[in-house]
Amino acid sequence: MLYKLNNIIKAYDDRAVLDLNQICLKKGKVIGLLGPNGAGKTTLLEILAFLLSPTSGEIWFKQEKINSNIGRLIKLRRKVVLVQQHPILFTTTVYKNIDFPLKIRKTPKAKRNDMVNELLELVGMASFKDVGAHTLSGGQTQRVAIARALACFPEVILLDEPMSSVDVENQITIERIIREINQIKGISVIFTTHDVVQTSRLADDTLFLFEGKVAKSIYENIFSAYIETDDGGQKYFRLPNGLKLRTRSEKTGQTRISISPGKVRISQNSCNTQENTRKGKIIQLNQEQFNVRVLVDAGIPLNVLIPKGSFKSYEMGIGDDVWITCPVESIDIF
Amino acid sequence: MNFLTDSFFSALLLIWTLDHNLIEIIGVSLKVSSISTFISALVGVPSGFLIAFSDFKGKRLVITILNTLLALPTVVVGLFVYAFISRKGIFGAYDLLYTQKAMIIGQMILIIPIVTTFTISAVSRIDDRYRKAALTLGANLRQTAWVIIREARFGIMAAVVLAFGRVIAEVGISMMLGGNAKGFTRTMTTAMALEYDKGEFVLSVALGIVLLSASFAVNIFCNYFQGKGRTSN
Numbered sequence: 245m246l247y248k249l250n251n252i253i254k255a256y257d258d259r260a261v262l263d264l265n266q267i268c269l270k271k272g273k274v275i276g277l278l279g280p281n282g283a284g285k286t287t288l289l290e291i292l293a294f295l296l297s298p299t300s301g302e303i304w305f306k307q308e309k310i311n312s313n314i315g316r317l318i319k320l321r322r323k324v325v326l327v328q329q330h331p332i333l334f335t336t337t338v339y340k341n342i343d344f345p346l347k348i349r350k351t352p353k354a355k356r357n358d359m360v361n362e363l364l365e366l367v368g369m370a371s372f373k374d375v376g377a378h379t380l381s382g383g384q385t386q387r388v389a390i391a392r393a394l395a396c397f398p399e400v401i402l403l404d405e406p407m408s409s410v411d412v413e414n415q416i417t418i419e420r421i422i423r424e425i426n427q428i429k430g431i432s433v434i435f436t437t438h439d440v441v442q443t444s445r446l447a448d449d450t451l452f453l454f455e456g457k458v459a460k461s462i463y464e465n466i467f468s469a470y471i472e473t474d475d476g477g478q479k480y481f482r483l484p485n486g487l488k489l490r491t492r493s494e495k496t497g498q499t500r501i502s503i504s505p506g507k508v509r510i511s512q513n514s515c516n517t518q519e520n521t522r523k524g525k526i527i528q529l530n531q532e533q534f535n536v537r538v539l540v541d542a543g544i545p546l547n548v549l550i551p552k553g554s555f556k557s558y559e560m561g562i563g564d565d566v567w568i569t570c571p572v573e574s575i576d577i578f
Numbered sequence: 579m580n581f582l583t584d585s586f587f588s589a590l591l592l593i594w595t596l597d598h599n600l601i602e603i604i605g606v607s608l609k610v611s612s613i614s615t616f617i618s619a620l621v622g623v624p625s626g627f628l629i630a631f632s633d634f635k636g637k638r639l640v641i642t643i644l645n646t647l648l649a650l651p652t653v654v655v656g657l658f659v660y661a662f663i664s665r666k667g668i669f670g671a672y673d674l675l676y677t678q679k680a681m682i683i684g685q686m687i688l689i690i691p692i693v694t695t696f697t698i699s700a701v702s703r704i705d706d707r708y709r710k711a712a713l714t715l716g717a718n719l720r721q722t723a724w725v726i727i728r729e730a731r732f733g734i735m736a737a738v739v740l741a742f743g744r745v746i747a748e749v750g751i752s753m754m755l756g757g758n759a760k761g762f763t764r765t766m767t768t769a770m771a772l773e774y775d776k777g778e779f780v781l782s783v784a785l786g787i788v789l790l791s792a793s794f795a796v797n798i799f800c801n802y803f804q805g806k807g808r809t810s811n
Binding site: 334344 | 705707708710711713714715716717718719721725728729
């Protein structure tokens with residue numbers, strides 16, 4: 245076991261941004277922390293990096309209970325390194341940035357040179373060695389920041405949204421680096437993302453965070469809704485744009501719903517007779533490992549997953565009109 | 579008008595021939611101002627850094643007081659220090675009055691608030707991600723502080739240069755605490771005041787040219803550092 249977190253709460257001005265019962269994170273894995281913006285992912289990473297102490301609760305790191313002893317924290321920080329979402333490089337050359345962790349660890353100078361060169365090679369930035377770090381692009385900065393983090397020879401590397409602000413080419417490079425540092429160097433990797441596809445591609449384990457809490461399943465298609473009863477006594481969710489979806493829930497009033505993308509049915513023929521059916525337009529198609537993800541604009545943006553096998557029979561294209569049906573059992577209240 | 583151009587050309591001649599009297603006065607000015615700036619930087623930069631990075635009760639009050647002290651009139655400092663170091667003062671026994679040491683003490687009181695305040699603002703402008711990056715890369719508190727000071731170096735240098743510009747051009751403290759003794763405490767500004775009193779304008783104008791050039795150089799340095807700070811952050 246790498247980390248064990250018990251009843252961790254982090255609050256700012258009495259507002260809890262993180263409220264976790266129990267989390268166990270395993271050693272040697274690539275773990276994805278998935279969640280929308282404001283879910284508390286960055287706060288959790290900073291706690292795991294020992295940069296932020298929780299308001300209450302216990303953290304265990306490799307059988308050691310963490311306390312606020314500053315000397316001990318500095319030692320622990322040398323085992324865990326965080327790469328921020330928008331990493332900042334020191335105002336000097338790329339070389340000196342990567343050299344920094346080695347220098348403060350008093351690594352002999354001759355050895356440092358070889359190590360920096362090797363790391364630059366790993367992230368594909370060898371030709372930028374003597375370039376001023378502030379002249380690099382977002383993707384290049386991200387890669388140098390990863391190399392600088394690896395120069396700490398950490399047991400754990402924490403990456404905050406490593407691919408959120410980089411182009412596709414850099415994304416592919418960063419994904420390769422993550423796999424390599426985990427498989428070849430055996431470093432545990434914990435990364436945050438709001439991209440389900442990316443997590444399914446990279447992570448051995450996934451933890452879903454929503455509004456500061458761990459959610460049981462991966463919620464997608466999340467909407468806030470109001471449960472109302474119509475004249476006929478039937479209950480339905482009213483979504484902010486006026487869209488109505490039938491429900492058999494006992495609950496009333498304001499709630500939050502998630503429509504499971506695997507349970508939504510899609511049809512190219514009008515099937516208005518079924519309940520909770522709406523017409524929409526395909527605006528995006530993405531290929532995943534086993535499914536094709538179809539994003540439909542049906543007044544609300546709705547993700548639908550179609551198994552790859554059956555997708556072929558559809559002949560769907562972007563801009564096509566489709567009818568989508570959200571069966572009552574596809575909608576979860578949470 | 580003739581008088582001004584005559585004085586100006588005679589002054590240029592004085593500078594050109596490196597007149598002994600002139601060089602001596604410039605030497606005293608530079609020595610006193612450099613020492614007071616150096617010690618003020620040693621006190622003001624760490625104080626500014628600590629104030630910016632620590633959270634304590636009354637922090638805002640301290641900053642407000644420092645800001646007020648930025649506008650401290652030199653004659654007030656002169657009077658205040660005089661009260662302590664004159665024969666009747668509590669430090670009277672040290673015989674500090676009318677020495678370069680007295681001038682240095684007065685000038686330090688004048689510019690420590692300048693160095694501190696501008697260090698606070700230079701350090702506060704530094705992105706908090708630098709602190710977090712240094713800590714997560716394994717730096718201890720001293721190394722983290724060094725990273726931040728390094729990032730704020732141009733702002734801090736500008737603060738020190740600005741402080742030097744303030745003391746080299748001040749007259750109140752030098753006059754009241756130094757006493758304008760030839761060869762010991764006569765600085766460019768006090769010499770100019772004296773020459774003016776005597777109606778001898780040539781040396782005054784020559785010193786004025788040197789002083790203006792010094793101010794110009796200080797401003798060029800200041801602009802350079804501030805510009806560098808802007809482009810690199």
